[in-house]
Amino acid sequence: MGAPPVSGAVFPLGAAWRPDESTSLQRGARRRRGYGHTPKLCRPICHAPNLPSALFRGSAFTPLRCSGKLSTMNPRRMPRRTKARLPAVGLPPKTIKTNRRGQRVGEILAQLEKLYPDARCTLHHQSPLQLLVATILSAQCTDVRVNLVTPLLFARFPDAAALAQAAPGEIEAIIRSTGFFRAKAKSIQAAARQLVDQHGGQVPETMAALTALPGVGRKTANVVLGNAFGQNVGVVVDTHVGRLARRLGLTRQEDPEKVEQDLMALIPREQWTRFAHQLIWHGRQVCAARRPDCGHCPLAELCPSAFGLDGGHRGKRGS
């Protein structure tokens, strides 16, 4: 049994030397430095399974196909070999994960459908223009309050031309109780003028044209497109929808447009408008902003925020 070869010595092919003959001192130093060939690392590359190539450095013998690069690499940073993950029979892992998440969303949708089969827009309207005006008025105001003022407003100004020609004070006087009445009157009249000038007095049916109107953002446009024209172009994200989507773990975003993007990716398109109404109804009846009634919430088992698990909502269980 010979001693390990020293640097510069010729190590004969086929000579018997076992790696465990290197002293524990040498192995420990290599381990502490974290560098250098080890028999384990070198084996698949130089095809010299029993010959640690650190021992060949500087010698006349260079193992076949050993690039030498390993000697400068930190083995701790090298990618580990892991067992190949085998997909479940017939289903790749990604599909399984997607299905699990999709399953929870599906159960939430089914529960909401059971709870609120009649969910719909609660703003009274008989035309796209009336819905557009009512939605502008509903900012920072309840739908009930808006529904109290719109009958008089729509009777006095039946179309876009009438609204465009109205004296601002007249509109303000009627909508005063909805709050922010000056800004709202200004938006309504500016939108009506643009409708008359650019769309023949009709409300356009595209997101781009609607959001180009003064005082009309993506939320208002989604309300009009979904409820007056039956188009699912986006998800209405108001204060209720944003709050519930976060509590139900459907998004982590605060920005309404980012919340909308997350919901659009999770909810089937044909349900966008309906889903928003159902969340709004659930937010009004059960999952209030300050005191969510988790104890009586049928979604509690599916909700990661139930009973204050996220530290914020402490409805009483079963009370």
Ligand code: SF4
């Ligand atoms: S369990 Fe509580 S927090 Fe979750 S949706 Fe129901 S009321 Fe809201």
